[in-house]
Amino acid sequence: MIKIYVKKIIDNSHAKTWDDAVLEWGIYNCEEDESLTESCVCGKENLRYLYTIINRITNYQLHPIGSVCIKKFKRGDLNAEIAINEQLFKILKAVENKEYISLDSKYFSKKLLRYFYDNDVFQKNSYNNGDAYNDYIFLLNIFNKRNKDNITANQHKKINALILNNIKPYLKQKLSIRKKSL
Template sequence: MSTHNFETLRSAVLDASVAKRWAQAVEEWQVVGVEEDPRGTGICVCGKTNLVYLYTIHNERTRETLFPIGSSCVNLFEVEELNVSVAVLRRLFDLRASFNSGRPVILTTEHFSRAVLADLWQNGAFPPNEYNRSNGDNDYKFLLDMFNQRHDPTEKERRKIWVLINRVIRPFVMADARLG
């Protein structure tokens, strides 16, 4: 397994950015997707081999995309928002795998985080309907409150959590185009 080559990464990023200095150029990028290569044959734009999780980053200013890029190279950008995006997309990817495996998915740190719930909300996973008073924000806030609480949910809360996970989040995650 070869290690990353920062100069190769730096060159690729700068060539595809408006800014010509690393510190400014990294601010132009966002993580827009992740794919899995179970055989680990992926090669990062920096040259690192044996990648399993292949991220896509996009520069909205130049319309340039870099793929595949490994999470360790994204971390070299030292942009907190990108690091959070990498972590969230990986968690969503794992959540999809849990749904596919048929294992029960519950509202715990094994499957969710505050950042994952926020990402689901920001990307439209909670549509308005008659059960959330025509405001999807209510479903997000409910799940966040349930995730943060220190006591077991009531039976009614458990049923609502189950419905939101299995009838709202599951179809959203299964169809999420960011998860290759």
């Protein structure tokens, strides 16, 4: 199984060694398959997260790839991207299921909040004085609070507004979930 995967990566890379070839690849897309019907190009079955990877030099794409195979690249940047994608799907499911989303480590991380800021998820408006950075800092400060019982009703409203008006639309646009067919 792994030999097939390694061969596909090297054959579709400019470099001809594994160590050099893995540096050419990046994550292009990710979707979640709730029915677990897809198999990785390596042969592993029942994938939940279906990644498409692309070679930046040859433009060749491989799909579907499981996160375990991407982790075989041993690249911190790709591992971090996998972790962010899985958090994004977790939040999207919670929003779609109308679950209460608390600003804690169940759904969020400092890296995820930074990801949202870096990807322009927070919009400039009169509530943040025309600076989306203020929303990022607000969420980061609340996330870092040791005692979440001290969060005011207005802070809770602002958190919910940011999740529903900024984060949810971003997730719906960015992520694709394959639903189980009836």
